[in-house]
Amino acid sequence: MNLEKILTSYLLEKGPLSSHKIIQMLETKLNKQPDYVRVSLHRFLKSNKKIHVSHVTIKHNEHFLYVDEQTVNFAKLLIKKSACLPVGRLLKELSTSGFLFSTELLKILGHPLGSSKGHKSAKSYLLELEKDQIIEVKNANRPNEYICFSKKLNGYFGINVDAEKLETRRQLLTFQEVIISDFLERWKKMNILAWNFNKQNHISQELEKTFKIGDCYVDAFGICYVSGIAKETTTKKKPSYIVINSLIYRNITQLDIDGFENALKIIKYKHKGNVIPVLIYGNPLPKDVFIDAKKSGMILISATILFGNQLRTMLSIIKNIKNSNIGDLNRVLDKFVGDSNNIKAYLFNVAIAMLLTEMGYKDVRMNRIYQSNAGKKRECDIVIKDELKHYLIVFELKAYTTSRIKLGATEDEKNSVKKFFISTTKAVSDCEGKQMSIVPVFISMSGFEDDAIEYMDKFESKKASKFMEGLNITFPRKIHYDKNELLKAAASSGKHKWFKKMINQFF
Numbered sequence: 001m002n003l004e005k006i007l008t009s010y011l012l013e014k015g016p017l018s019s020h021k022i023i024q025m026l027e028t029k030l031n032k033q034p035d036y037v038r039v040s041l042h043r044f045l046k047s048n049k050k051i052h053v054s055h056v057t058i059k060h061n062e063h064f065l066y067v068d069e070q071t072v073n074f075a076k077l078l079i080k081k082s083a084c085l086p087v088g089r090l091l092k093e094l095s096t097s098g099f100l101f102s103t104e105l106l107k108i109l110g111h112p113l114g115s116s117k118g119h120k121s122a123k124s125y126l127l128e129l130e131k132d133q134i135i136e137v138k139n140a141n142r143p144n145e146y147i148c149f150s151k152k153l154n155g156y157f158g159i160n161v162d163a164e165k166l167e168t169r170r171q172l173l174t175f176q177e178v179i180i181s182d183f184l185e186r187w188k189k190m191n192i193l194a195w196n197f198n199k200q201n202h203i204s205q206e207l208e209k210t211f212k213i214g215d216c217y218v219d220a221f222g223i224c225y226v227s228g229i230a231k232e233t234t235t236k237k238k239p240s241y242i243v244i245n246s247l248i249y250r251n252i253t254q255l256d257i258d259g260f261e262n263a264l265k266i267i268k269y270k271h272k273g274n275v276i277p278v279l280i281y282g283n284p285l286p287k288d289v290f291i292d293a294k295k296s297g298m299i300l301i302s303a304t305i306l307f308g309n310q311l312r313t314m315l316s317i318i319k320n321i322k323n324s325n326i327g328d329l330n331r332v333l334d335k336f337v338g339d340s341n342n343i344k345a346y347l348f349n350v351a352i353a354m355l356l357t358e359m360g361y362k363d364v365r366m367n368r369i370y371q372s373n374a375g376k377k378r379e380c381d382i383v384i385k386d387e388l389k390h391y392l393i394v395f396e397l398k399a400y401t402t403s404r405i406k407l408g409a410t411e412d413e414k415n416s417v418k419k420f421f422i423s424t425t426k427a428v429s430d431c432e433g434k435q436m437s438i439v440p441v442f443i444s445m446s447g448f449e450d451d452a453i454e455y456m457d458k459f460e461s462k463k464a465s466k467f468m469e470g471l472n473i474t475f476p477r478k479i480h481y482d483k484n485e486l487l488k489a490a491a492s493s494g495k496h497k498w499f500k501k502m503i504n505q506f507f
Contacts, residue, residue, distance in 0.1 A: 003044045007051050008067060016066035016074040019053075055128040058082055072156045075134050075149075086111055086262065087125055089255045094135070097250075098159040099148040099166070101173065103203050103210075103217070107245055108255060110262030112215035119266055122217075143204045143369050143377070144170065167365065171318050172249035173203045174367050178342040179303050180220050180246050183280060185342075191226065193242060198222030204369045204379060213243060214267035220244040224276070240274040243267060248282035248303050249315055257293050264296070282311060306343065308335040317350060321364070322357050326498045329354065333506045341400050348399035348507055349381050352443070355490060355499050356384060359475060363387075372427040376412075380424060391437040391467075393476065394428055396420040398444040399507055401483075405444045407452040417442065417452040421459055439464055440479060445507055447482035456480045483507075 003026075010025060011017065017025075019041075026037045045053055045065075054064040054074065066074050075091060082088030086109045093108050094100055106113065111122045126147065129135045133152050139145045148161045180200060187193040200220040201210045213221050223239040245260050260277065268275050277298045285293065285300070293300060304311050310332045317324040317332070333347060349366055356364050361384050368380045382395040398405060398415070408416025411423040425440050432438070442448075442456065460479045468477060475489050483503070490499045 003040070004048060004050060007065065011051070011065060011067050011070065016054075016064050016070050016077050018058075019063045019065060022065050052132075055131040056087055056125075056134075057128070058085055058087070071133055071152045074132070075153055075156075078134075083255075084258070086120075086259075087129070089259060090125065091129075091134070093253075093255050094147065094149065095157055095159075099146050099161045099169075101144070101146045101169065101203060103173065103201065103219075105147060106217035107219075107263070108259045110216065110259035110266075112266065113210075113212055113217055114215065116215045116266070119215075141206065143206055168319055169249075170203060171366060172315065175314070175318055175346060176246050176248045177202055177219075178346045179248060179306065180244065180280065181342040182306060182338040183244075183301070184220060184222065186338075187222070187242075192224060193222035194225060194239070198242075204367075204377065213241065214263075214269070216263040216266050218243050218263065219246050238273060240276050241267070242276050242278060244278045244280065246280035246303075248280070248311075251283050252279075252281050252285050252289060254289055254292065257289060257296065257298075260298070261296050282315065306336060306338045307332060308337075310335040321350065321353050321366075324354065326354065326502075330498075330502060333502065344507075345397070345399040348445075349397050351499065351502060352395065352397060353382055355496060356382070356475075358496060370424070370427040370431045372423070373430045376423060376427055378424040378427040380428065383428075389471070390435055391439060391471070392428065392432060393439045393441060394425065396424070396440070396442045398442075398446065401446045401507070404446050405442070405448045405452055407449060407455050417448065417455055421456070437467055439468060439476075441476045441481070442479065443481045443486055445483045445486075445503075448480060453480065 006026070006029060007022070010022075023034060023037050023041065026032070026041065027034055030037065032040075045051060050067065052066050052068065052071075054066070056078065057063055058078075064074060064077070078088055079091045079095060080088075083092055089108050090100075090105060094105075097104075100108070105126075106122055109122050109125060111125065112119050113122050115121050115124075126135070126137060130137055133150045135147045136150045137145065137147050144166075146166070149157050149159060177200070184193065184198055184200060188195050188198070198221065199211045201217065210217060212218075221241060221243045224242050225239050243264065245256075247256055260279065264275060264277050277296070278301060279293060279298045280301045280303055282303050284302075290300070307314055313328050314332045317328055329347070329351060336343065336347070338344065353364050353366055363385045365383045365385070366381065368383045369377060370380065371377045380394050381397040384393040384395075386392075406413075406416055408418035411418045413419055420442055421440055425438050428438050429436070448456070456479055464479050468479075474492065477489065478485075481489065487500050487503060490496045
């Protein structure tokens with residue numbers, strides 16, 4: 001009995017097949033009982049290297065068998081036959097999106113991040129797919145971790161994951177986060193959410209440090225004590241959990257609804273309480289997706305509440321800041337009716353990025369995350385990098401106008417000059433290497449306290465002034481700007497009058 005010859009011939013003809021179908025075929029071909037076939041097949045596969053047994057399993061813990069050149073066929077089979085299952089959802093969305101950051105894939109799977117009784121973990125799914133050479137995990141255990149198809153499959157799906165695409169998606173997800181933050185602030189002020197208990201995840205976090213509810217990842221959640229929503233007992237109100245997911249930058253599909261539904265089932269089981277799911281969307285939902293979401297009890301909220309008909313314009317700006325029209329950003333700012341400073345700050349950063357691009361800078365990046373050798377993560381609002389001249393200009397931007405920026409007692413004090421000039425620049429230097437000169441620039445619309453200005457002036461005279469003079473640039477020419485200084489510097493050439501008008505009108 002040559003099992004290898006029988007199996008190879010059959011698999012080449014029929015493609016990847018489940019172990020159940022293989023056993024049925026062998027029962028007929030060998031005229032043997034099922035138990036005999038199972039034992040024989042198990043012994044054979046333990047020593048054989050030519051027939052692959054998938055690490056991925058579907059219902060009833062069933063594996064697949066296939067030969068080496070059928071990896072693409074196996075991926076197609078999982079997408080086509082298992083679309084209603086987590087692994088099928090993940091691969092189908094991956095075939096459309098090209099790559100998925102960790103925060104995206106966790107929502108598609110709708111499974112616990114780590115091991116959980118009765119539920120397969122998201123990590124297990126990824127590990128199995130990686131072992132089967134269907135996906136690759138890039139930047140593992142870092143904030144910008146993402147997955148894409150393996151080299152074996154990339155040619156078939158025709159997807160090229162380049163740095164520009166990654167950066168654009170990251171910016172869209174960051175914008176999505178500030179929209180969620182705005183809604184959270186709005187609901188707290190309306191007393192829908194309790195002020196002292198709500199959390200939001202961010203793409204800059206490592207997966208191990210994200211919060212979970214019922215072991216599942218969601219974009220945000222809070223608790224509600226409002227009468228009629230929270231359950232009341234004879235002694236006290238039992239709060240309801242408000243669980244929030246958001247998808248602004250692309251169309252929501254049935255895959256997204258299924259993933260959210262799966263997570264909700266786990267959360268409800270774990271917490272034994274009332275869970276209210278909220279889905280914030282950008283583009284209108286297809287009718288069938290809308291109906292299914294409503295049947296699942298989801299509260300659907302459009303992000304157009306904040307931007308009106310200019311939401312699509314804002315998304316287009318983020319996708320292509322270098323070639324965006326200034327008038328488009330003006331229209332977005334004019335329509336914006338948000339309730340927190342987060343979106344306004346983000347729009348201010350976009351305005352600065354557009355200004356720098358117009359000034360001729362080629363590599364302008366927003367919201368970059370750096371980690372120092374000591375493990376401290378720092379986010380830089382804007383970074384300009386020049387590989388040829390070996391320098392980076394790192395911007396800290398504060399759009400609010402209520403209080404002046406303080407010096408800070410230590411380098412870890414939030415929103416302080418010391419944190420930016422010591423801790424942030426150290427993180428950038430550790431990541432980029434000593435060969436790159438770092439120029440920190442702090443822009444605050446509200447200005448700075450006197451001791452903070454004195455500190456920055458000393459820093460500039462010791463470390464930055466000579467280097468900046470040698471760069472032969474018109475802006476920045478110093479390392480700190482308040483509103484008046486920024487407007488004067490931007491308008492000095494007479495080419496950027498739009499920026500002065502925009503800042504005066506909206507900031």
